[in-house]
Amino acid sequence: MEPAPIVMSARGVVKRFGDLCVLDGVSMDVRAGEVVVIIGPSGSGKTTFLRCLNHLERIDAGEILVHGRSVGYRPGPGRPVEERPKVVAERRRNIGFVFQRFNLFPHMTALENVAVAPVKVLGVPKEEAREQAHALLARVGLADKAASRPSALSGGQQQRVAIARALAMKPDLMLFDEPTSALDPEMVGEVVTVMKELVADGMTMIVVTHEMAFARSAADRLVMFDNGVIVEQGAPDDLATSAEENRTKAFLRRIDSSQ
Amino acid sequence: MAAGFDWAFFWQYLLSPSAVFLEGLWRTVYISVVAQLLGVLLGFVIALAQRSRFGALRWVGRCYVWLIRGTPLLVQLVIVYNGLAAAGVYRFSDVELGGFVLLGVVQAAVLTLAVNEAAYMAEIFRAALDAIDPGQTEAAQALGMTPTTTMRVVLLPQALRIIVPPLGNEFNLMMKSTSLLSVIGLQEMFLTAQSINSATFKTFEIFLVVACCYLALTTIWSFIQRFIERRLADPGRVIAPPSLRSRLGGTLLAGKGVR
Numbered sequence: 001m002e003p004a005p006i007v008m009s010a011r012g013v014v015k016r017f018g019d020l021c022v023l024d025g026v027s028m029d030v031r032a033g034e035v036v037v038i039i040g041p042s043g044s045g046k047t048t049f050l051r052c053l054n055h056l057e058r059i060d061a062g063e064i065l066v067h068g069r070s071v072g073y074r075p076g077p078g079r080p081v082e083e084r085p086k087v088v089a090e091r092r093r094n095i096g097f098v099f100q101r102f103n104l105f106p107h108m109t110a111l112e113n114v115a116v117a118p119v120k121v122l123g124v125p126k127e128e129a130r131e132q133a134h135a136l137l138a139r140v141g142l143a144d145k146a147a148s149r150p151s152a153l154s155g156g157q158q159q160r161v162a163i164a165r166a167l168a169m170k171p172d173l174m175l176f177d178e179p180t181s182a183l184d185p186e187m188v189g190e191v192v193t194v195m196k197e198l199v200a201d202g203m204t205m206i207v208v209t210h211e212m213a214f215a216r217s218a219a220d221r222l223v224m225f226d227n228g229v230i231v232e233q234g235a236p237d238d239l240a241t242s243a244e245e246n247r248t249k250a251f252l253r254r255i256d257s258s259q
Numbered sequence: 260m261a262a263g264f265d266w267a268f269f270w271q272y273l274l275s276p277s278a279v280f281l282e283g284l285w286r287t288v289y290i291s292v293v294a295q296l297l298g299v300l301l302g303f304v305i306a307l308a309q310r311s312r313f314g315a316l317r318w319v320g321r322c323y324v325w326l327i328r329g330t331p332l333l334v335q336l337v338i339v340y341n342g343l344a345a346a347g348v349y350r351f352s353d354v355e356l357g358g359f360v361l362l363g364v365v366q367a368a369v370l371t372l373a374v375n376e377a378a379y380m381a382e383i384f385r386a387a388l389d390a391i392d393p394g395q396t397e398a399a400q401a402l403g404m405t406p407t408t409t410m411r412v413v414l415l416p417q418a419l420r421i422i423v424p425p426l427g428n429e430f431n432l433m434m435k436s437t438s439l440l441s442v443i444g445l446q447e448m449f450l451t452a453q454s455i456n457s458a459t460f461k462t463f464e465i466f467l468v469v470a471c472c473y474l475a476l477t478t479i480w481s482f483i484q485r486f487i488e489r490r491l492a493d494p495g496r497v498i499a500p501p502s503l504r505s506r507l508g509g510t511l512l513a514g515k516g517v518r
Binding site: 169 | 312392398400401403404406408412416420
């Protein structure tokens with residue numbers, strides 16, 4: 001069987017905040033349908049890496065291609081040139097991003113949150129977008145909350161709306177930045193369930209999380225970040241039982257004891 | 260008390276003002292409204308310039324605010340109307356617009372008030388936009404919205420809610436600032452009262468009438484402002500804005516729990 005096409009490819013990505021080197025040459029490929037979970041201690045650069053993938057952060061060196069194309073840059077004389085915001089916006093359309101803190105639009109209902117981007121970005125007719133949004137809210141188990149404002153929803157519900165909002169753009173790559181870290185423990189499950197359904201649907205996903213239960217059951221590959229580099233990667237079971245790097249072992253032990 | 264307070268004169272001017280006085284009152288109102296509207300629009304443009312990704316535009320925006328806020332409105336009025344004409348740069352002349360004659364002095368007044376107001380509105384817009392969680396912009400970007408769409412759909416609706424109370428202040432000040440237009444000879448309410456004063460010498464009476472009229476205008480405006488605030492209020496938030504009664508009565512009434 002031929003391997004699935006590569007959806008995202010990062011080569012030697014370097015990112016600095018002033019003197020601090022947050023990403024120090026990260027390279028990684030993700031194939032269609034693959035679920036990659038990025039783990040690592042805080043400050044290891046995993047969230048920054050994820051934000052670089054859809055150009056929420058600029059990069060200082062290296063290259064990130066999504067569907068063979070850079071989101072934020074075009075080739076220039078000597079070094080790549082940043083694209084105009086309009087072009088970047090267009091290239092972000094098929095990359096979904098779910099934030100740790102949900103970032104729902106507080107002045108819109110749950111339904112409007114989900115329908116707004118298809119209408120304003122893709123020009124989908126309002127009625128069609130609303131129907132689609134209803135279906136998506138049903139899919140994340142919130143059909144009855146369509147008219148609620150984010151302020152009236154729990155954290156878990158808000159995050160599920162945020163996932164529906166990202167799905168409304170029909171992305172073929174979903175990025176999750178610690179989607180359960182801001183949630184009360186009893187709400188983690190409902191969000192993880194929705195994410196597992198996405199996995200079952202064959203969505204390509206890159207997930208930064210400490211949720212090891214999700215990682216073990218859903219991830220095809222676990223990638224361990226530390227100090228801005230990938231220290232180790234492999235199938236979740238392999239990594240859990242026979243991590244070669246001491247840093248990975250220590251990290252997994254810490255995570256296990258806290259959960 | 261040689262002269263005493265001429266109650267008859269006071270009531271007559273308050274309850275059945277002369278046509279000349281009404282004309283002055285009307286000018287005060289429409290110049291305030293037009294200048295405020297233009298000031299809001301121009302102020303928004305200046306605020307956008309201050310947030311531009313181009314350094315030159317940010318510089319222009321900052322210089323505008325520095326220059327206009329740093330000089331008195333009274334001086335600006337005289338420079339624009341009298342100064343420019345005296346230097347032979349530009350003379351405001353009457354324009355006929357479909358049967359209406361727009362006086363040169365009114366053009367100069369509206370222009371100067373709007374330009375002055377824009378500097379303050381720019382700061383209000385800037386503060387309001389800065390007050391919105393950066394996560395909102397990121398969420399909009401991640402959905403593929405262009406900067407223009409992000410501003411229109413996500414940021415501006417949230418900023419408006421923050422802007423209305425200080426905007427109310429600004430319009431209140433604007434109506435009272437129109438009394439300065441008397442220095443360039445514009446027959447608004449204040450100058451009209453002055454000419455009545457020099458004909459009648461009823462200084463106390465006529466300026467009390469003027470004060471009552473300004474108070475009536477600002478009171479009507481506070482009703483309108485409250486209406487706007489209610490319309491923009493987040494229905495998810497149940498905390499009612501202070502009632503007009505408590506606002507007019509200050510903390511005295513509110514403190515006693517009078518509703």
